[in-house]
Amino acid sequence: MRKKVLEAIQQHVAAAYPNEACGVIVQNGRAQQYIPCRNTAEVPTENFTLAPEDFTAAEALGEVLMIIHSHPDVVQLIPSEMDRIQCDWSGVEWGIMSWPDGDFCTLSPRVDRDYTGRPWVIGYADCWSLIKEYYSREFSLALGDYSVPLEWWIDGKEALYDDNWEKEGFAEISTSDLRHGDIIMMRLQSSVTNHAAVYLGENIILHHLSGQLSTRIPYGSYHRDRTVRIVRHKELMNA
Incomplete structure (x- = not known):
């Protein structure tokens, strides 16, 4: 300089x-x-x-x-x-x-960084920001930003995911039709949907839990039992 x-x-x-x-x-x-x-x-x-x-x-x-x-x-x-x-x-x-x-x-900006191993920063590096980046990089689809720097789901008065998934161009699908790129929406210790993951295929999901590093894990019984809906973006319906 x-x-x-x-x-x-x-x-x-x-x-x-x-x-x-x-x-x-x-x-x-x-x-x-x-x-x-x-x-x-x-x-x-x-x-x-x-x-x-x-x-x-x-x-x-x-x-x-x-x-x-x-x-x-x-x-x-x-x-x-x-x-x-x-x-x-x-x-x-x-x-x-x-x-x-x-x-x-x-x-310098980190280019094409791995989706896993990212520290949690509420409102900036969380489950939705991970999904948003994944959709931008893998599907060239721009999603709205629902990552905010507060725990909006605690009292159940806000439902950012429940209120906005249809507006973002998603449609609900059957669990039996699950495929790569679908979004699995869950309730984890909350009365409203407060967590989401990308399905990667072969029973693996990509997600970022509160306070943890982002990771790829099997879609097991814990998350299945807490699944509210599975949605697919309309642009990917015939992909």
Whole structure:
């Protein structure tokens, strides 16, 4: 990274401290430029939300090369799993600077990463986000986002899966017709459907349970007994 750009990042990070700073590096002709952006997070000392209009304005100046943010008052600069997930989603490199230490590290998006072994991060790496990515990569189908950073199923007042599977283009099928790509929807210690898995064939499912790593396991009696419905996307009916 060019010294002038790194100095601009340091100045912004120092000025924003103790909040997290955020911004982008753009390629403007032959020059690289750091564009400071606003952090609109509700708790800016703990995380960041880059103002969308600031990002749009930066894109107008040139190609976005890197998204930058800071980690204030950390003992050691280690990217969080949330950082890695959001870097994957962004599709561009990320840079993180600790402050007041001034250490700097970069992340690259993880391309074609395995579906298993992923840490649980509620609202960002859970059963639905896994299904959403699987459908995008394997079937080129875009599903709505029903991963939210709270345990909405606890009191039974919300039913995100029950209320939205038909809207997402799924139709219920018979258990006897189960095949690759079908979604198995379940109730696990809840009065509403709160878990879902992709059927991979040969009695294997891919899923991500709360608090655990994502995994492939046999579709055994525990999950069969808690299955509410099995659905297939209408685009896959004749596949």
